[in-house]
Amino acid sequence: MTTNYLTEVKAQYERLPYPPCEPQDEYKRLMHTWLDSLPLMNHYCFQGKENFKNGFRVLVAGAGTGDATIYLGEQLKDTNAEIVHLDLSGASIAIAKERAAIRKLTNIRWIQRSILDLPKLELGLFDYINCVGVLHHLADPNAGMCALLSVLKPQGAIGLMVYGQIGRTGIYHMQSLLKLANRGCNEDDKLTHAKEVLAALPALNWYKLAGDDYGDDQTDAAIYDSLLHSQDRAYTVPQLFEWLEDGHNLTIALTDVNRGRFPYLPEMTLGRDAHKLRHHLKDLSERDRYAISELLIGDLTRHTMYLTHGEDAKSPYGNLEYIPFFAHDPFSGKALAELFAPNKGEPTVLHHQRLGATLVANPGKYSGKIFAHIDGLRSFQEIFDLVRTEPECRNEPPDNAQLFADFRQPYDALSSIERILLRHQSCR
Numbered sequence: 223m224t225t226n227y228l229t230e231v232k233a234q235y236e237r238l239p240y241p242p243c244e245p246q247d248e249y250k251r252l253m254h255t256w257l258d259s260l261p262l263m264n265h266y267c268f269q270g271k272e273n274f275k276n277g278f279r280v281l282v283a284g285a286g287t288g289d290a291t292i293y294l295g296e297q298l299k300d301t302n303a304e305i306v307h308l309d310l311s312g313a314s315i316a317i318a319k320e321r322a323a324i325r326k327l328t329n330i331r332w333i334q335r336s337i338l339d340l341p342k343l344e345l346g347l348f349d350y351i352n353c354v355g356v357l358h359h360l361a362d363p364n365a366g367m368c369a370l371l372s373v374l375k376p377q378g379a380i381g382l383m384v385y386g387q388i389g390r391t392g393i394y395h396m397q398s399l400l401k402l403a404n405r406g407c408n409e410d411d412k413l414t415h416a417k418e419v420l421a422a423l424p425a426l427n428w429y430k431l432a433g434d435d436y437g438d439d440q441t442d443a444a445i446y447d448s449l450l451h452s453q454d455r456a457y458t459v460p461q462l463f464e465w466l467e468d469g470h471n472l473t474i475a476l477t478d479v480n481r482g483r484f485p486y487l488p489e490m491t492l493g494r495d496a497h498k499l500r501h502h503l504k505d506l507s508e509r510d511r512y513a514i515s516e517l518l519i520g521d522l523t524r525h526t527m528y529l530t531h532g533e534d535a536k537s538p539y540g541n542l543e544y545i546p547f548f549a550h551d552p553f554s555g556k557a558l559a560e561l562f563a564p565n566k567g568e569p570t571v572l573h574h575q576r577l578g579a580t581l582v583a584n585p586g587k588y589s590g591k592i593f594a595h596i597d598g599l600r601s602f603q604e605i606f607d608l609v610r611t612e613p614e615c616r617n618e619p620p621d622n623a624q625l626f627a628d629f630r631q632p633y634d635a636l637s638s639i640e641r642i643l644l645r646h647q648s649c650r
Contacts, residue, residue, distance in 0.1 A: 230452040231359055235311035237409070238443035239287050245320040248292070255290045256479040257381035257526060258352060260297050261549055261643055266475045266528045267350070267379035270537035270544060270645040278303040281348040283337045283370060284356030285309045288318025294352070295327040306345060308333045340369040347375045354383040354526075359453050367470065380472075380529040385456035388516055389523035392428035393436060394456075396449050404450075416445050435521050459486070459513040462525055467509075475528040475536060476512065480550070482640035484579050485522055488515040490638065494582065537644035539633060540626050542606070544644045546633070547598035551641050559594035561585075562632050570632070574639065581635040586628035588620060593632070601647045602626070 243253075257263065264272045272278070278301065282291045285307040295305055307330055309315050315332055322330055335343060337356065351370050357363040363384070370380060399419065404412045420439060423430040439445050457465070466472045478485045485491060488511050489503055503511055516522050528535075537544060548554075562570050562585040572581040588609060595605040603622075610619040620628070636642040 228359075228361060228453055232310050234446060234452065235286070235309075236313045238446050239311060239314040239317050240443050240447050241287055241289060242441045242443040243287050243289070243317065243321075245317055245324060248321050248324040252296055253289050253293060255293045255352075255354070256477070257354065257383070257528065258290050258294050258297075259549075261547070261645065262477070262640060263350065263379070263381070263528070264645055264649070265537045265643040266477070267530055267535050268377075269535060270643075271648060272349075273649050274298060274303060275301045278350070279346065279348045279375075280305045281345070281351045281373065282307050283340070283351055283353040285318065285352075286311070286314045286355075288314075288321050290352045290354060291318055291330060292321050292325065292327070295322060295330050296325060298329060299327060301329075303329060305330045306333060306348075307331065308335060308337065308340075310334065310336050337366055338369050341372045345373060347378070348373055349375055349378045351378070351380045353380060355524075357382070358384045358455050358457075359451065361453060363455065364465065364469070367466070371470065376531060377535075378530075379535065381527075382529055383524050383526045384462075385454070386516070386522040386525050387456035387458050387461075389435070389521050390456050392430075392432045393448060393523075395427075396429045397451075397454070400449055412450050413442055413446060416449050420445070432521075435523060437523070457525060459516045459525070460509060462527075463509040466529060472529045472531065473533050473535065475530070477526060477528065477640060478522065479524070479526055481577050481579065483638045484577065485519050486512040486515050487638060488518060490579065490581070491515045491519045494580075537646070539630070539637075539644070542603035542622060543601055543647050545599065545601050545647055545650060546596050546605075546642055546644055548596070549641060549643045550639075553636075553641060555593045555596040558596075558632075559590040561590075562593055563590040572635065577639060579639060581638070583631035583635040585632065588615075588625055588628045589632045591615075592625065592629050596642075599650060 260274055264270055278298065280294055280303065282294070282305065285291050286309055288307065291305060291307045298305065307315065307318060312334055315334055319332060333343070337353070351374055353370055357366045360366045374380060396419070400412070400416055403415050403419070407415065429436065436448065437444070439448060462474065466474055476483060476486050489500055492500060561572065564587055565585055569582050570585045574581065591609045591612060592605055595608045606622055606625045609615060609625060633642060
């Protein structure tokens with residue numbers, strides 16, 4: 223180890239490895255980490271053309287007890303990919319190693335160092351870097367970002383999570399309260415006081431009002447990480463764009479865990495009745511629209527995103543060589559075909575109860591027929607050719623441009639919550 227880390231932060235994670243987990247649970251379940259889903263990563267970062275079989279190199283930077291490492295290792299276990307698990311906590315690495323041993327994963331290399339040491343570790347360059355919940359615990363988060371970029375391939379991608387300032391308002395109230403209450407206390411007393419405060423919160427306390435939005439505060443490690451951390455900062459959407467897009471010329475693709483882009487899209491979070499403002503939104507920049515929605519929805523405690531160089535990393539809509547497929551929910555083409563059947567000019571309204579999302583889209587003339595042929599194997603070319611063979615289309619068969627235009631709104635609606643993704647037919 224070098225001294226290139228914050229002493230208090232390292233001591234915390236040696237004492238309370240994070241995230242808290244029980245290695246024996248690997249016998250019962252595989253923990254999924256949103257950004258590290260290979261189909262989602264491929265869609266956003268590699269134009270849908272990555273097959274992950276040609277020596278794909280992964281760095282999990284600040285990997286903790288190994289959630290991302292294990293999920294990536296399991297997905298890549300039958301390839302020649304290499305995963306480097308880097309963390310400053312020996313206690314956390316020990317837990318991650320035990321989890322990997324239970325799953326018999328042999329594609330992982332273990333390194334106990336600070337991410338700030340990356341430029342001098344001679345690890346080579348990586349196709350994908352996971353850095354989730356780390357940079358906001360550095361004294362200088364930008365130094366950490368520079369360290370990550372120094373080992374990223376030019377066409378590589380970073381999966382990043384940093385805290386959201388507005389969504390964590392109640393947490394920062396609690397942190398301020400506990401800093402005052404814990405002056406002169408030892409670590410055990412700090413935890414005891416935090417638990418007592420949590421048990422006695424008044425009904426109108428902002429942390430209390432947020433309910434489950436702040437996640438798990440049932441374990442010592444989770445309580446300490448959230449409310450007692452010695453180094454913690456958060457970001458608003460404008461700050462993210464200033465830091466990453468303006469400062470490093472990176473393309474940002476925000477995708478909230480389970481919800482995709484939905485929380486960042488005011489045209490969706492604003493509701494259907496704000497007609498005048500909804501019409502005006504299309505004249506605003508992407509970062510302004512995202513900032514409006516962050517303020518509106520109020521529950522973005524984390525900003526989760528992919529970072530790439532250039533704007534062409536995402537799978538393109540409108541290319542016949544791409545395969546549409548359903549993700550994250552057990553959608554079926556047949557069921558969606560019924561939902562998106564022509565409806566006398568009326569929009570289709572979908573209520574996703576688990577996400578609390580309402581999606582509205584014009585079903586057009588052909589979208590139902592297109593959905594009926596989506597099976598995760600057929601390309602748009604193959605799907606469109608099948609649509610044109612149907613009785614209603616034979617006399618005046620629509621061309622490819624018409625079909626792409628007709629399907630655009632339903633595609634955008636499901637794409638906004640990452641329930642439909644694209645991959646190139648070369649990765650069929």
